Amino acid sequence: MLEMESFCEKLPKIELHAHLNGSLSRNTLRQLGCTDDAILEYQSEQTTIEEVFKLFKVAHKATSTKKNLYLSTKTVIKEFAEDNVIYLELRTTPRKELDMTEEEYIQTVINAIIDKESPNIIVKLLLSLDRRRNHQEQSETLDAIIKFKNMYPDIVRGVDLSGDPAQGTFYRDLFEKARRNGLFCAIHCAEIKNNTEVIDILNFKPERLGHGTFLHPNYTSNAEIWNLYTKLQIPVECCLSSNVICLTSKSHREHHVQEWMKNDLPYCLATDDKGVFNTTLSKEFLHLQESFNLNKKDLWKISDNAINYSFALSEEKEMLHEKLKLWKIQNM
Numbered sequence: 001m002l003e004m005e006s007f008c009e010k011l012p013k014i015e016l017h018a019h020l021n022g023s024l025s026r027n028t029l030r031q032l033g034c035t036d037d038a039i040l041e042y043q044s045e046q047t048t049i050e051e052v053f054k055l056f057k058v059a060h061k062a063t064s065t066k067k068n069l070y071l072s073t074k075t076v077i078k079e080f081a082e083d084n085v086i087y088l089e090l091r092t093t094p095r096k097e098l099d100m101t102e103e104e105y106i107q108t109v110i111n112a113i114i115d116k117e118s119p120n121i122i123v124k125l126l127l128s129l130d131r132r133r134n135h136q137e138q139s140e141t142l143d144a145i146i147k148f149k150n151m152y153p154d155i156v157r158g159v160d161l162s163g164d165p166a167q168g169t170f171y172r173d174l175f176e177k178a179r180r181n182g183l184f185c186a187i188h189c190a191e192i193k194n195n196t197e198v199i200d201i202l203n204f205k206p207e208r209l210g211h212g213t214f215l216h217p218n219y220t221s222n223a224e225i226w227n228l229y230t231k232l233q234i235p236v237e238c239c240l241s242s243n244v245i246c247l248t249s250k251s252h253r254e255h256h257v258q259e260w261m262k263n264d265l266p267y268c269l270a271t272d273d274k275g276v277f278n279t280t281l282s283k284e285f286l287h288l289q290e291s292f293n294l295n296k297k298d299l300w301k302i303s304d305n306a307i308n309y310s311f312a313l314s315e316e317k318e319m320l321h322e323k324l325k326l327w328k329i330q331n332m
């Protein structure tokens with residue numbers, strides 16, 4: 001029988017919330033020519049959400065050319081595969097750089113996904129709208145996303161809303177347009193306390209929510225929001241280390257995921273920014289196991305459930321469930 005740490009590493013895992021520019025490891029940053037000082041700045045022990053968005057400048061600088069963006073995407077995929085992630089939804093915000101247009105940015109990331117070396121990982125792309133941009137800018141990005149969704153329907157699966165949650169707006173009409181064009185919606189929601197916006201996002205009924213930190217009344221939400229949420233039961237992507245390091249959760253043990261566990265509500269575990277928070281999906285499983293004394297069957301089930309919440313094609317979902325089932329027979 002595998003010991004718990006080794007079990008978490010070997011367990012085939014599903015990663016549904018990983019930002020490309022936050023997932024760059026120390027090695028990747030070094031390969032991209034970052035100095036040790038820049039690397040130290042990028043990886044934080046403790047920070048706040050506002051500070052995290054400043055750290056991304058290091059990553060944006062490192063991935064500002066097509067060559068480096070391609071290399072980073074390939075390396076991030078390789079590292080997830082080495083952590084036995086068998087299905088990865090990578091997300092990124094298309095951005096204009098001196099070397100590339102927004103569309104070239106998207107194309108470069110897609111090229112790296114197509115050229116991935118590990119046969120053991122399926123990779124999909126979610127493209128993010130940056131909430132700090134205005135309606136016109138977000139709308140233009142969305143048009144580019146739809147264009148690439150039509151060109152690569154098996155790779156470009158969804159749209160995300162991300163960026164500093166203290167700024168910007170959720171434009172429902174843009175997500176309605178994304179949905180009409182066959183894109184799934186995974187939206188960062190209740191990452192900070194903002195009840196009016198949370199109600200707007202919940203009423204839109206995204207396929208998944210990122211974080212959901214302030215949905216439960218114990219975490220300064222209100223009963224109305226929690227009642228609405230429990231009626232909808234939208235899967236939440238829980239990023240334990242990210243929330244603890246950004247100080248929106250006091251500790252792993254006090255993380256809001258416990259309300260989902262107690263109430264049998266849908267959730268998955270995710271890294272958010274494995275480079276910035278110096279974590280892996282295996283470590284996130286271990287944190288949950290240690291904090292709530294879970295057994296191996298519980299952890300296996302979390303992985304298996306995440307397949308259902310993914311934006312994979314239905315035949316891929318079947319194949320992933322089969323893979324998990326087989327692994328269970330051989331290892332548990």
Ligand SMILES: [Zn+2]
Nearest residue numbers: 019162210272
């Ligand atoms: Zn995130």
